[in-house]
Amino acid sequence: xxxxxxxxxxVARLAGVSxxxxxxxxxxxxxxxxxxxxxxxxxxxxxxxxxxxLARAMITGKSRVIGVxxxxxxxxxxxxxxxxxxxxxxxxGYHILLFMAQNDGNVGQIVEELMSxxxxxxxxxxxxxxxxxxxxxxxxxxPVVMFNRGQxxxxxxxxxxxxxxxxxxxxxxxxxxGHRKIAHVSGWQGSSTGLDxxxxxxxxxxxxxxxxxxxxxxRYSQDDAAIIARKLCxxxxxxxxxxxxxxxxxxxxMDCLRFELxxxxxxxxxxxxxxxxxxxxxxxxxxxxxxxxxxKMVTATVEILLARIEQGAASERxxxxxxxxxxxxxRKPKGxxx
Amino acid sequence: xxxxxxxxxxVARLAGVSxxxxxxxxxxxxxxxxxxxxxxxxxxxxxxxxxxxLARAMITGKSRVIGVxxxxxxxxxxxxxxxxxxxxxxxxGYHILLFMAQNDGNVGQIVEELMSxxxxxxxxxxxxxxxxxxxxxxxxxxPVVMFNRGQxxxxxxxxxxxxxxxxxxxxxxxxxxGHRKIAHVSGWQGSSTGLDxxxxxxxxxxxxxxxxxxxxxxRYSQDDAAIIARKLCxxxxxxxxxxxxxxxxxxxxMDCLRFELxxxxxxxxxxxxxxxxxxxxxxxxxxxxxxxxxxKMVTATVEILLARIEQGAASERxxxxxxxxxxxxxRKPKGxxx
DNA sequence: CTGAAAGCGCTAACAT
DNA sequence: ATGTTAGCGCTTTCAG
Numbered sequence: 173x174x175x176x177x178x179x180x181x182x183v184a185r186l187a188g189v190s191x192x193x194x195x196x197x198x199x200x201x202x203x204x205x206x207x208x209x210x211x212x213x214x215x216x217x218x219x220x221x222x223x224x225x226l227a228r229a230m231i232t233g234k235s236r237v238i239g240v241x242x243x244x245x246x247x248x249x250x251x252x253x254x255x256x257x258x259x260x261x262x263x264x265g266y267h268i269l270l271f272m273a274q275n276d277g278n279v280g281q282i283v284e285e286l287m288s289x290x291x292x293x294x295x296x297x298x299x300x301x302x303x304x305x306x307x308x309x310x311x312x313x314x315p316v317v318m319f320n321r322g323q324x325x326x327x328x329x330x331x332x333x334x335x336x337x338x339x340x341x342x343x344x345x346x347x348x349x350g351h352r353k354i355a356h357v358s359g360w361q362g363s364s365t366g367l368d369x370x371x372x373x374x375x376x377x378x379x380x381x382x383x384x385x386x387x388x389x390x391r392y393s394q395d396d397a398a399i400i401a402r403k404l405c406x407x408x409x410x411x412x413x414x415x416x417x418x419x420x421x422x423x424x425x426m427d428c429l430r431f432e433l434x435x436x437x438x439x440x441x442x443x444x445x446x447x448x449x450x451x452x453x454x455x456x457x458x459x460x461x462x463x464x465x466x467x468k469m470v471t472a473t474v475e476i477l478l479a480r481i482e483q484g485a486a487s488e489r490x491x492x493x494x495x496x497x498x499x500x501x502x503r504k505p506k507g508x509x510x
Numbered sequence: 511x512x513x514x515x516x517x518x519x520x521v522a523r524l525a526g527v528s529x530x531x532x533x534x535x536x537x538x539x540x541x542x543x544x545x546x547x548x549x550x551x552x553x554x555x556x557x558x559x560x561x562x563x564l565a566r567a568m569i570t571g572k573s574r575v576i577g578v579x580x581x582x583x584x585x586x587x588x589x590x591x592x593x594x595x596x597x598x599x600x601x602x603g604y605h606i607l608l609f610m611a612q613n614d615g616n617v618g619q620i621v622e623e624l625m626s627x628x629x630x631x632x633x634x635x636x637x638x639x640x641x642x643x644x645x646x647x648x649x650x651x652x653p654v655v656m657f658n659r660g661q662x663x664x665x666x667x668x669x670x671x672x673x674x675x676x677x678x679x680x681x682x683x684x685x686x687x688g689h690r691k692i693a694h695v696s697g698w699q700g701s702s703t704g705l706d707x708x709x710x711x712x713x714x715x716x717x718x719x720x721x722x723x724x725x726x727x728x729r730y731s732q733d734d735a736a737i738i739a740r741k742l743c744x745x746x747x748x749x750x751x752x753x754x755x756x757x758x759x760x761x762x763x764m765d766c767l768r769f770e771l772x773x774x775x776x777x778x779x780x781x782x783x784x785x786x787x788x789x790x791x792x793x794x795x796x797x798x799x800x801x802x803x804x805x806k807m808v809t810a811t812v813e814i815l816l817a818r819i820e821q822g823a824a825s826e827r828x829x830x831x832x833x834x835x836x837x838x839x840x841r842k843p844k845g846x847x848x
Numbered sequence: 849c850t851g852a853a854a855g856c857g858c859t860a861a862c863a864t
Numbered sequence: 865a866t867g868t869t870a871g872c873g874c875t876t877t878c879a880g
Contacts, residue, residue: 179872179873179874180873180874181873189850189851190850190851190852191851191852191873191874192850192851192852192853192874192875192876193849193850193851194874195873195874195875195876196849196850196875198874199874199875199876202875203849203850204849204850205849205850208849208850220650222622222625222626223626223873223874224568224626224628224872224873224874225626225627225628226564226567226568226573226627226628226872226873226874227568227856227872227873227874227875228873228874228875229564229856229874230562230564230565230568230856230857230858230872230873230874230875231855231856231873231874231875231876232856232874232875232876233856235564237607240608245589245590245592245593246586246589246590246593246788248584248586248589250589251583251584251586251588251589251592252583252584254583254589254608255583255584255610258608258609258610259610262610267607267608267609267623267627268607268608269575269605269606269607269608270578270592270596270605270606270607270608271596271605272593272596272597272600284560285605287560288560288561288562288563289563289564289605290562290563290564312558423792423794424792426794427792427793427794428793430793430794431793431794432793450584451789454761454762454765455765455766455768455769455770456761456764456765456768456769456794456795457794517856517857517858518857518858519857527866527867528866528867528868529857529858529867530858530859530860530866530867530868530869531865531866531867532858533857533858533859533860534859534865534866536858537858537859540859541865541866542865542866543865543866546865546866561857561858562856562857562858564856564857564858565856565857565858565859565872566857566858566859567858567872568856568857568858568859568872568873568874569857569858569859569860569871569872570858570859570860570872571872
């Protein structure tokens with residue numbers, strides 16, 4: 173067990189050069205002769221030297237760390253986002269400092285910690301208090317971009333899929349499939365995503381002269397979604413199609429219909445979700461859903477954030493369209509095209 | 511947009527005290543008079559001062575950051591572990607720097623980065639190259655504990671559930687249920703967890719005078735598991751029970767049996783998994799499985815790691831027993847007790 | 849191109 | 865209890 177106490181001075185001594193020479197060799201855009209570079213590299217190797225990122229961060233003012241704030245990791249969408257995020261960030265030489273937001277809104281604490289760790293930027297992924305965090309950090313001069321959540325108005329950077337368009341597409345699909353008694357279990361109506369999907373959906377239905385028979389706020393909770401499904405479909409007057417605000421709630425709705433109410437999907441009721449998480453493709457659900465282009469969304473998020481960090485670019489608000497992924501959980505219109 | 515350039519000097523000036531006084535007020539175990547504390551707190555508040563963690567880390571040699579290395583986030587078990595980990599660590603004043611291990615084993619790179627960020631400790635969660643990373647970091651003097659993976663021999667710290675016992679319990683359960691043609695789709699046989707579950711299972715079966723009809727390595731892959739299921743159950747000579755090495759593979763096996771082969775679970779084939787991720791409780795699967803006590807495992811992991819970091823305690827290797835969670839995917843023995 | 853010197857913001861002896 | 869003084873390990877002018 174040898175502690176990692178090798179400093180640039182040790183390397184300098186062994187290499188017979190100055191400490192700053194060592195620094196230069198390890199600093200990407202610095203000048204050093206081939207000879208020096210060689211000696212230093214060798215000495216460093218021999219001693220197992222590795223620049224101390226903290227020291228570097230202190231002096232440059234850049235930690236190369238991005239604070240990522242996420243809320244629920246139970247919905248498969250977020251772990252996946254995290255995975256992509258890490259990959260994209262690593263490629264650019266950044267790392268993720270993880271913050272789990274408890275729902276009991278300790279926003280202040282999180283902001284404090286983010287700042288004290290000198291993160292270069294922040295990504296909030298679908299966190300309820302995104303706006304709050306974002307505003308405070310942005311005010312403090314730390315670039316923030318909100319992933320998969322936005323605000324109605326404002327200038328904060330954000331990346332979402334085109335939720336309005338997505339909702340509209342689902343409406344078009346369902347109405348074209350001949351459904352007329354259509355309900356919606358929305359995503360949390362306190363979130364832009366939930367709201368937009370709902371609005372797009374209602375709007376799209378209107379184009380077909382259809383009014384939703386019910387709209388209930390599922391609040392992104394599987395339990396709530398199941399309760400709503402039970403209520404909606406427990407009577408003979410049930411809807412023949414339900415658009416559910418995200419896949420995880422859709423799974424809960426399907427389970428409720430099939431195993432509790434003894435209904436068939438899609439024969440009795442068509443179900444459409446939103447996200448296209450991997451589970452949606454599992455045969456047990458085979459869920460028709462709007463695919464959130466997570467990869468593109470992540471790429472855009474990282475792009476925008478780093479542009480802001482490295483070039484001081486302006487905040488952007490991006491919407492990426494997500495196609496309908498047609499599977500077996502909803503009756504298919506003949507010759508349907510989005 | 512005001513940059514966060516407030517230092518302890520600024521606060522000191524405004525408060526009319528020395529810079530070290532400010533430092534003391536913000537250092538947990540330091541002495542300062544109520545008066546000083548008061549003045550400083552006020553001044554800090556007014557200026558929006560927040561100690562620079564990096565500077566502190568540099569001097570104390572403690573970053574209060576734990577590097578967490580994970581591989582697949584698609585298996586729900588890991589995101590959950592991550593969530594618990596964050597909670598437990600946060601409680602002790604630590605944060606998570608996240609590292610995704612690509613399978614193409616860039617171990618060296620990850621180790622480099624972990625060290626250069628001066629993490630105080632490392633947790634590797636079910637990463638294939640756990641051993642490799644662990645050894646190298648441990649050699650460098652950074653405490654490591656392996657979560658949900660271990661090594662046959664050695665002294666590196668590790669926390670797992672009692673996989674041997676778990677496998678044995680499943681064997682007992684299945685045999686008691688009257689099954690005699692029992693197969694096993696194992697976890698990756700290159701991992702201690704996969705191996706132990708398999709061994710315990712085979713051993714437990716032996717107690718009942720039963721020999722498994724087949725053992726195949728599912729390598730923790732859903733695709734592989736499905737392929738194996740297809741092969742195993744595609745003939746009339748199929749097993750009447752399958753123990754699958756983790757829940758996610760079990761879901762794939764069930765889907766294959768039900769939707770591809772037209773078989774019923776548990777009527778035709780009983781399925782038992784391992785992990786008890788939330789999905790296992792969803793009605794569509796209702797999976798009987800060994801529950802990995804993730805919360806206890808995480809608590810123990812954090813405990814061991816911090817004991818090593820803060821008190822220089824020795825490495826521990828802990829196994830936590832996991833009970834069988836009986837649901838509907840496997841025929842139930844009458845009056846069964848573990 | 850290279851070395852010397854000045855810090856980054858803070859903690860930890862050391863005196864007082 | 866408080867101020868003074870050294871640095872932590874590194875990057876970055878600044879001369880040479």
